[in-house]
Amino acid sequence: MTHLFTGLGNRIKNMKNKRLVGFLASVYGTFRNKRPCWVSHDSNAWITRQDGWRIADPHICLQTQDELFSQVEDSYLLHYRVKPGNVILDIGAGLGYEAMYFSRMTGETGKVFSIEASPHTFWYLDLNIHLNKITNVNICNCAIADKKRALYAEDSEAHVANRVSGTEATRDNVNGISLDEFVSENNISIINFLKMNIEGFERYAIDGMSASIKIVQEACICCHDFLADAYKDESMRTKELVAHFLKENNFRVLTRDADPRPDIRDTLYAYRL
Missing domain, CATH: 3.40.50.150 (Vaccinia Virus protein VP39)
Known part of the structure; x- marks a missing residue:
């Protein structure tokens, strides 16, 4: 199951539609981390919100705090x-x-x-x-x-x-x-x-x-x-x-x-x- 999620995560990151990517990454991150996770794109950064904090990264980061x-x-x-x-x-x-x-x-x-x-x-x-x-x-x-x-x-x-x-x-x-x-x-x-x-x-x-x-x-x-x-x-x-x-x-x-x-x-x- 871990390898399945890893492969899915890589495919999500390579998609072009950033809004769709953010939605799918949010779903994937929520399943991965067993807690709510929201991903969106703003300016040049992917913003991940979880654990009460925000992570700005040039790539999608789904790691927990x-x-x-x-x-x-x-x-x-x-x-x-x-x-x-x-x-x-x-x-x-x-x-x-x-x-x-x-x-x-x-x-x-x-x-x-x-x-x-x-x-x-x-x-x-x-x-x-x-x-x-x-x-x-x-x-x-x-x-x-x-x-x-x-x-x-x-x-x-x-x-x-x-x-x-x-x-x-x-x-x-x-x-x-x-x-x-x-x-x-x-x-x-x-x-x-x-x-x-x-x-x-x-x-x-x-x-x-x-x-x-x-x-x-x-x-x-x-x-x-x-x-x-x-x-x-x-x-x-x-x-x-x-x-x-x-x-x-x-x-x-x-x-x-x-x-x-x-x-x-x-x-x-x-x-x-």
């Missing part, structure tokens, strides 16, 4: 647990699923800074924050880099793979800023948790956080050696470099080397000694 939040915990929170009142930096925020999780867990007394370089992806991040009336998340369309400078961000629909570069190609302009500068400009005095997933640009980001790393308590930095191997691009090989940086700044670094997922094997989980 519990499923999405579980993915956040599995990917980024090996040993850290978000607490009410925490200050979190979410660098490489994507569509905003992590921001919504961090917002819920930090509560009214917490603060989340979500940073996304790709203008296309940032549009969805902004929409998700506003649709859900989230007030404890500050969003910024910029790139965390080694210093303030002009950069270029890929702007494809494959938002998880969008990269930042110093070379102009089929990319959009984006302002680069070091984490030290961002922290200073936003008067951030402590970072309880730093999450960074910026598709290889972490090699430059660490050169601009020599001061701000001192106020970080715990961190999760996604490295991308597996992409260096896949695409023969050594600029993506960052795991050893970032691990050395963290250890030099008095962090213990943990990895999940036995995990079958290559992106998880290249993720560094760190806490201050």
